[in-house]
Amino acid sequence: MTEHSKAQMKAATPYEQKQLQRFNVEWQVVPPMPREVLFDLNTHCNHRCFFCSNHRIAERIFMDKDLMLRLMRECREFGVTDIGLYATGEPFLRRDLAEIVRFAKDFGFSYIFITTNGALATPARAKEVIDAGIHSIKFSINAGNRESYRMVHGKDDFDKVIRHLRWCHQYRTANKVDVKLYVSMVPTHVTGGQWEQLLALVGDCVDGSSLRHCSNQGGNMLENNQTETIDSKNLLGSLPAGLAQGGRCPDPFYRVVITPEGYLTNCVVDYQNALCVADLRTTTLKDAWGNEHARRLRTAHLEGKLEGLICDCCLTNTGAPFKPIRPELARPSRKPPRRIIEMNKRCEEATASYGKRPS
Ligand SMILES: C[S@@+](CC[C@H](N)C(=O)[O-])C[C@H]1O[C@@H](n2cnc3c(N)ncnc32)[C@H](O)[C@@H]1O
Ligand code: SF4
Numbered sequence: 001m002t003e004h005s006k007a008q009m010k011a012a013t014p015y016e017q018k019q020l021q022r023f024n025v026e027w028q029v030v031p032p033m034p035r036e037v038l039f040d041l042n043t044h045c046n047h048r049c050f051f052c053s054n055h056r057i058a059e060r061i062f063m064d065k066d067l068m069l070r071l072m073r074e075c076r077e078f079g080v081t082d083i084g085l086y087a088t089g090e091p092f093l094r095r096d097l098a099e100i101v102r103f104a105k106d107f108g109f110s111y112i113f114i115t116t117n118g119a120l121a122t123p124a125r126a127k128e129v130i131d132a133g134i135h136s137i138k139f140s141i142n143a144g145n146r147e148s149y150r151m152v153h154g155k156d157d158f159d160k161v162i163r164h165l166r167w168c169h170q171y172r173t174a175n176k177v178d179v180k181l182y183v184s185m186v187p188t189h190v191t192g193g194q195w196e197q198l199l200a201l202v203g204d205c206v207d208g209s210s211l212r213h214c215s216n217q218g219g220n221m222l223e224n225n226q227t228e229t230i231d232s233k234n235l236l237g238s239l240p241a242g243l244a245q246g247g248r249c250p251d252p253f254y255r256v257v258i259t260p261e262g263y264l265t266n267c268v269v270d271y272q273n274a275l276c277v278a279d280l281r282t283t284t285l286k287d288a289w290g291n292e293h294a295r296r297l298r299t300a301h302l303e304g305k306l307e308g309l310i311c312d313c314c315l316t317n318t319g320a321p322f323k324p325i326r327p328e329l330a331r332p333s334r335k336p337p338r339r340i341i342e343m344n345k346r347c348e349e350a351t352a353s354y355g356k357r358p359s
Pocket of ligand 2: 045046047048049052053054088089090116117140153
């Protein structure tokens with residue numbers, strides 16, 4: 001039995017199962033349509049985590065609802081069963097999130113999930129989304145106390161987020177609703193040792209928890225190397241130890257990610273739209289999945305010839321030069337806001353005095 005299948009048997013929660021499924025892919029130039037799709041409902045975020053590239057996205061774009069419905073229908077026709085309603089943006093910034101969850105439910109997706117910073121998941125909003133039939137909500141809480149949270153997220157929302165998560169737990173218990181709750185943290189030099197602090201506060205109300213290593217976000221946040229130790233064998237920082245694999249990325253083979261513009265991209269952290277292969281406003285999902293650009297990208301991964309693609313920056317953790325696969329679909333990038341520049345400065349100082357997180 002491989003390490004992968006042993007770990008898969010041990011994985012208790014749907015969240016853990018999903019993490020492990022990522023390497024259970026068919027490494028083909030045109031693999032079968034995947035089971036999972038991510039709809040990135042909007043580009044922007046209400047927080048400014050210092051290790052996240054979201055602040056670079058210049059335009060605020062919401063996915064068009066008609067397009068969303070057409071693509072959900074196509075996904076179901078092609079056998080997609082799992083739908084995540086996020087990728088690079090914050091899903092609760094969509095006022096109509098509950099309505100979108102209901103659409104997904106009506107189309108018959110069997111697993112509907114989100115990841116959120118939780119600051120806008122007030123009892124009223126969370127209730128709507130839970131009642132609409134979401135299967136799981138993961139709260140990303142990247143610190144174990146209020147002060148560090150403010151430094152990392154750029155917002156003083158720690159107490160509020162903890163309250164929101166605890167409320168979801170009380171609501172599901174009181175109403176016997178089958179929604180799974182998870183928590184994750186990206187530990188950094190600011191928050192060393194705070195995972196236990198966080199679990200002491202919310203461990204009793206979640207079904208699973210994951211400590212994700214800080215990544216370079218698909219080559220978009222190489223400056224994270226200034227203060228963090230990026231484990232180059234752990235793609236995107238989210239794979240359990242022992243399963244980490246360098247060399248080739250499963251994402252172009254494993255799932256569909258749809259940007260707020262309506263483009264098919266091959267990476268969950270494609271902040272610059274550098275891996276967009278098709279405009280789904282003018283083509284079908286099926287044609288896009290096997291088009292010449294998608295085939296070229298997968299061939300590059302299969303042959304290990306990633307020069308000129310952002311994947312090279314991600315997998316080698318270096319600033320190698322790259323071009324977007326389809327420059328006409330790429331996003332203009334914005335300079336970091338003042339807070340992030342200040343944060344980076346503070347990070348540099350902290351690194352000088354404390355050193356990096358040990359690898
Ligand atoms: C980009 S966020 C988007 C959804 C939502 N705003 C949130 O924070 O959950 C998705 C996930 O990526 C994680 N993330 C962001 N930057 C990361 C990095 N540099 N390394 C590893 N994970 C990161 C976040 O903590 C979060 O769990
Ligand atoms: S990790 Fe999530 S909450 Fe933090 S800035 Fe990025 S998108 Fe926003």
